[in-house]
Amino acid sequence: MKEVNEPVTALLAVNTIEVVYDSVILAVKGVSLTVPERGIVALLGANGAGKSTTLKAISRIVAAERGEITKGRITFQGQDITEASPYDVVRNGLIQVLEGRFVFPNLTVEENLLVPAYVRKVSRFQVKQELERIYAYFPRLKERRTSQAGYTSGGEQQMVAIGRALMLRPSLILLDEPSMGLAPQVVEEIFEIVRDLNRKEAVSFLVAEQNTAVALRYADFGSILERGRVVMTGNAQELSANQEVKEAYLGMSGKGPMSFRDTKRYHLRKRQFMYRLA
Numbered sequence: 401m402k403e404v405n406e407p408v409t410a411l412l413a414v415n416t417i418e419v420v421y422d423s424v425i426l427a428v429k430g431v432s433l434t435v436p437e438r439g440i441v442a443l444l445g446a447n448g449a450g451k452s453t454t455l456k457a458i459s460r461i462v463a464a465e466r467g468e469i470t471k472g473r474i475t476f477q478g479q480d481i482t483e484a485s486p487y488d489v490v491r492n493g494l495i496q497v498l499e500g501r502f503v504f505p506n507l508t509v510e511e512n513l514l515v516p517a518y519v520r521k522v523s524r525f526q527v528k529q530e531l532e533r534i535y536a537y538f539p540r541l542k543e544r545r546t547s548q549a550g551y552t553s554g555g556e557q558q559m560v561a562i563g564r565a566l567m568l569r570p571s572l573i574l575l576d577e578p579s580m581g582l583a584p585q586v587v588e589e590i591f592e593i594v595r596d597l598n599r600k601e602a603v604s605f606l607v608a609e610q611n612t613a614v615a616l617r618y619a620d621f622g623s624i625l626e627r628g629r630v631v632m633t634g635n636a637q638e639l640s641a642n643q644e645v646k647e648a649y650l651g652m653s654g655k656g657p658m659s660f661r662d663t664k665r666y667h668l669r670k671r672q673f674m675y676r677l678a
C-alpha cells in the first residue's frame with residue numbers, strides 16, 4: 401500500500417545542467433526539468449534553443465558529438481546517470497528517438513523494427529509477439545511491413561522510429577521533433593499514438609517540439625527554452641493560456657514565432673520596471 405504522504409517520484413530529474421560542445425560552445429545553460437512517472441512533458445523552443453542538446457545530454461549520446469555535461473546532475477529512476485554510457489542508459493529503459501526520424505532506408509519496415517531484437521537476443525516467438533504489440537499501435541506499419549523504409553512517407557518513417565524504440569521496452573522515450581516536416585493531420589496521428597502508448601503501455605515521454613500548440617495539447621507539463629535557458633515552465637494548460645506564450649509561441653500576435661523579449665508584455669513590464677527605478 402502506498403502511503404498517503406509518499407512524495408511523487410520523478411522518473412527523470414534534470415538538475416541545472418550545463419552542456420558544452422568542443423570545450424567552448426555553451427549550448428545549455430543551467431537547464432532543470434522533471435518528467436514524472438507516466439508523464440508526457442514538452443520541451444519547447446525555437447530552432448537552436450538547445451532542445452536536442454538537452455535530450456542528447458540525457459540519453460548521453462551527446463558525448464559522441466564532443467559534447468560534455470560540465471555542471472549539474474541527471475537522475476533516472478533514482479539513479480545518477482550524468483556520467484553513464486549511452487549503452488547503460490538504453491539498457492535501463494531510456495531511449496532517444498532522434499530528430500529527422502532516422503530509419504535504415506534499404507531495410508524493410510519490419511526489418512527496421514527488428515533491429516533492436518538482434519541486439520536483445522530474444523526468441524523468435526517473443527519477437528513475433530513484440531512485433532504484433534507494436535503493429536497494434538501502428539496498423540499502418542503492418543500494412544507496409546514489407547516495403548523498403550526509404551520509400552515510405554515521412555509519417556510512416558516517424559512511426560518506424562518510434563516503433564523501433566518500443567522494441568526495447570522503454571519506460572521513457574525522448575522524442576525529438578516528431579512533427580518536423582509532416583502534414584498537420586499526420587502530426588496529430590503521431591501524437592495520438594504517443595498518448596495511447598503513454599496510457600496503455602505506461603511509457604513516459606519527453607518531447608522536444610517547435611510546434612508548441614500541438615505539443616501542449618498532448619503534454620501534461622511543458623518547459624520553454626530560449627538560448628539554452630528555461631524561461632518558463634508549468635502545466636500544459638497554464639502555459640497555453642499564458643499571454644506571453646500565446647504571443648511568442650502560439651502565433652497569436654500574427655507575426656509568427658518570436659521570443660519572450662519580442663512580446664508586447666515583455667516591453668511593457670520592462671518599461672514599468674524602469675519607471676519604478678526612476
Ligand SMILES: Nc1ncnc2c1ncn2[C@@H]1O[C@H](COP(=O)(O)OP(=O)(O)O)[C@@H](O)[C@H]1O
Pocket residue numbers: 421422425427445446447448449450451452453454465
Ligand atoms: N554537435 C554540435 N557541435 C557544436 N555546436 C552544436 C552542436 N549541436 C548543436 N550545437 C549548437 O548548440 C545550440 C543548440 O542547438 P540544438 O540543441 O540543436 O537546438 P534545438 O534542438 O533547440 O534546435 C545551437 O547554437 C547549435 O548551433
Ligand SMILES: [Mg+2]
Pocket residue numbers: 451452453499576577
Ligand atoms: Mg533540435
